[in-house]
Amino acid sequence: MKSRPKRLLASIHDVSPRFEREIDALADIVSRRLGDGAPFAMLVVPDHWGESPLSEARAFGTRLREWSDRGVEMFVHGWFHRDAAEHSGAAAFKAKHMTAGEGEFLGLPEGEAATRMADGKALIEDIIGRPVAGFIAPAWLYGEGAMKALRNSGFALAEDHMRVWRAADDTRLAHGPVITWASRSTMRTASSLLVAALGRYALRPLETVRVAVHPGDMTKPSIVRSIDATLASLVKSHIPSRYADLVS
Numbered sequence: 102m103k104s105r106p107k108r109l110l111a112s113i114h115d116v117s118p119r120f121e122r123e124i125d126a127l128a129d130i131v132s133r134r135l136g137d138g139a140p141f142a143m144l145v146v147p148d149h150w151g152e153s154p155l156s157e158a159r160a161f162g163t164r165l166r167e168w169s170d171r172g173v174e175m176f177v178h179g180w181f182h183r184d185a186a187e188h189s190g191a192a193a194f195k196a197k198h199m200t201a202g203e204g205e206f207l208g209l210p211e212g213e214a215a216t217r218m219a220d221g222k223a224l225i226e227d228i229i230g231r232p233v234a235g236f237i238a239p240a241w242l243y244g245e246g247a248m249k250a251l252r253n254s255g256f257a258l259a260e261d262h263m264r265v266w267r268a269a270d271d272t273r274l275a276h277g278p279v280i281t282w283a284s285r286s287t288m289r290t291a292s293s294l295l296v297a298a299l300g301r302y303a304l305r306p307l308e309t310v311r312v313a314v315h316p317g318d319m320t321k322p323s324i325v326r327s328i329d330a331t332l333a334s335l336v337k338s339h340i341p342s343r344y345a346d347l348v349s
């Protein structure tokens with residue numbers, strides 16, 4: 102039996118006019134390692150922290166459209182990114198300790214989650230002139246309301262830290278942890294560098310390997326080197342692919 106090709110899905114998170122410089126630099130690193138014109142994804146935030154509305158950033162919108170025209174897959178990545186809801190119990194613990202308050206969709210009721218998903222989809226599709234690839238919640242955190250809203254959202258795909266699934270019916274399309282880096286604290290950076298170094302080898306048997314980079318990564322040369330080394334290593338065993346390939 103012929104084995105299926107192994108896929109590498111690379112993504113740039115928190116794409117917003119606020120981080121244009123960092124996103125340019127990350128897109129350069131990713132393109133250099135995956136090959137010119139190789140597919141990767143961008144996770145676009147419609148109004149980062151309520152301070153960077155995409156709708157008013159015309160020049161940046163033009164750039165998004167150019168990236169999309171070149172084959173970069175665009176995902177809706179929350180609306181504000183920041184979590185403004187009050188949590189209780191386990192959700193509060195998760196929000197506080199795992200995300201530094203960036204889990205916008207963890208505490209949203211279904212109605213509000215559905216509205217933000219629909220608004221983000223409409224805004225970004227209007228800018229790029231084609232359907233988005235899917236929805237990915239900030240910090241990969243989905244509350245119950247977000248999960249319910251997602252099923253009726255019209256998005257093809259969603260992902261969290263451990264899997265990619267078809268949004269309409271929860272069918273799992275890929276599994277395995279995302280390799281990603283933490284730039285916020287020295288301790289977390291150190292452990293993320295270690296995990297990435299191990300992941301380059303440990304995750305190699307997986308059919309689909311995901312790598313996610315963030316604007317904050319550009320603040321630490323050690324992370325930039327690790328991203329570069331990780332992509333260089335994985336591209337030997339996995340073909341740079343599109344999330345949409347998982348559906349077809």
Ligand SMILES: [Zn+2]
Pocket residue numbers: 114115178182239240
């Ligand atoms: Zn994010």
